[in-house]
Amino acid sequence: MRLFVSGGCGFVGSSLVKQAVINGSHVFNMDMRNTAQIAPQLAEVKGKKNYSQLIGNVTDSVMLSALLKEFKPDAFIHCAGGLSEKHGTPSLQGAEATIGVLEAVKTYYKSLDETAQKKFKLVIPFNTLIYGSLNGSVAEFDTNTPLSTTSITAARAVMDLVLVNGWSAETKIPVIYAGASAIYGPNQNSDALIPSVLKAAVKQTSISPDRAYDTLDWLHVDDFADGLLAAAKSGKNGHTYLFSGRSERRHIDITTNVLMILDGVYPRNDHQSYKVLLHDAPQSQTAPLRCALSPIKAETDLNWYAKNNLLMGLRETVIWNMQKLAPKFTVQTNKAANSNFSASGLAAE
Numbered sequence: 001m002r003l004f005v006s007g008g009c010g011f012v013g014s015s016l017v018k019q020a021v022i023n024g025s026h027v028f029n030m031d032m033r034n035t036a037q038i039a040p041q042l043a044e045v046k047g048k049k050n051y052s053q054l055i056g057n058v059t060d061s062v063m064l065s066a067l068l069k070e071f072k073p074d075a076f077i078h079c080a081g082g083l084s085e086k087h088g089t090p091s092l093q094g095a096e097a098t099i100g101v102l103e104a105v106k107t108y109y110k111s112l113d114e115t116a117q118k119k120f121k122l123v124i125p126f127n128t129l130i131y132g133s134l135n136g137s138v139a140e141f142d143t144n145t146p147l148s149t150t151s152i153t154a155a156r157a158v159m160d161l162v163l164v165n166g167w168s169a170e171t172k173i174p175v176i177y178a179g180a181s182a183i184y185g186p187n188q189n190s191d192a193l194i195p196s197v198l199k200a201a202v203k204q205t206s207i208s209p210d211r212a213y214d215t216l217d218w219l220h221v222d223d224f225a226d227g228l229l230a231a232a233k234s235g236k237n238g239h240t241y242l243f244s245g246r247s248e249r250r251h252i253d254i255t256t257n258v259l260m261i262l263d264g265v266y267p268r269n270d271h272q273s274y275k276v277l278l279h280d281a282p283q284s285q286t287a288p289l290r291c292a293l294s295p296i297k298a299e300t301d302l303n304w305y306a307k308n309n310l311l312m313g314l315r316e317t318v319i320w321n322m323q324k325l326a327p328k329f330t331v332q333t334n335k336a337a338n339s340n341f342s343a344s345g346l347a348a349e
């Protein structure tokens, strides 16, 4: 596959760029990050014959369409859009990037012959915050769930998709939508839940996770990347796929798990659990949100299955973050903490 990725130096993009290059696809990554910020996780693919990278912004649709004409991708995965999970902050920058991508893809698509047009896939990752919250009577969101704009958070998450939907309807260029709920793993931004809990634990400051009782559907970033690649390879144009590891957890549960893992790998000098730092967060004014996704369509149509177990993935994420937060960090074996962890109900998968 010849794959063009926007935002391929970011959290989601770098995971998929790495997988695609290693699997032998020809990948072109365009990202606006300057050289100093270029994701170190891409070091192992840099210099490979099937990988090219350009520092530039996809909002420049003229440059982007020239690159597409030259590279001739069969698929485009847009990771520089509005996927980000920050609550309440409109991702205007992401929307601008999406407009640039849509303009350039339109020019490129129109230049293709009919066979190449049929083959071409534009994959748009999205955050399933756009579905709002499950109520008691519905077990899971599925690919027939309508978009919800009953909150600022949902409207923010939907902004990008509204643009893409309108563009696709007007231009008749089909799109594949790929949704996930809470993505976690190494290389995530430091303001996401897990890195910020660890930062506070290392500083020994009070921990009270934001929207502690919201339940999300947690998925390892490599599994989501794998899903995006499966959608680009064998997804049907015009269809939506949802990716879930069937790991519904509240923010408070993830926080507790992370602190218990930390007890095991980086025990406190006073041998107390990091959980002593955990304090009740002020109640949110809105009811807790609950999200669970049905991955059945992705499993059936794309033969995609989540490979990462949540607890193993959290452990890997804790260790990755700790190596950045405490440069002399080495994994300790605190037998007492580890056995408490596995004896607890939280640890059971």
Ligand SMILES: Cc1cn([C@H]2C[C@H](O)[C@@H](COP(=O)(O)OP(=O)(O)O[C@H]3O[C@H](CO)[C@@H](O)[C@H](O)[C@H]3O)O2)c(=O)[nH]c1=O
Pocket: 006, 007, 008, 009, 010, 011, 012, 013, 030, 031, 032, 033, 056, 057, 058, 059, 079, 080, 081, 083, 084, 085, 093, 094, 096, 097, 127, 182, 183, 184, 188, 189, 192
């Ligand atoms: C808006 C814009 C972005 N970019 C690039 C910069 C980044 O390298 C990349 C986006 O990567 P990140 O900022 O890591 O975002 P992304 O991979 O979507 O991950 C976000 O969304 C995830 C899923 O909700 C969260 O779990 C992450 O915490 C959050 O960072 O896109 C551009 O090149 N041009 C642009 O105009």
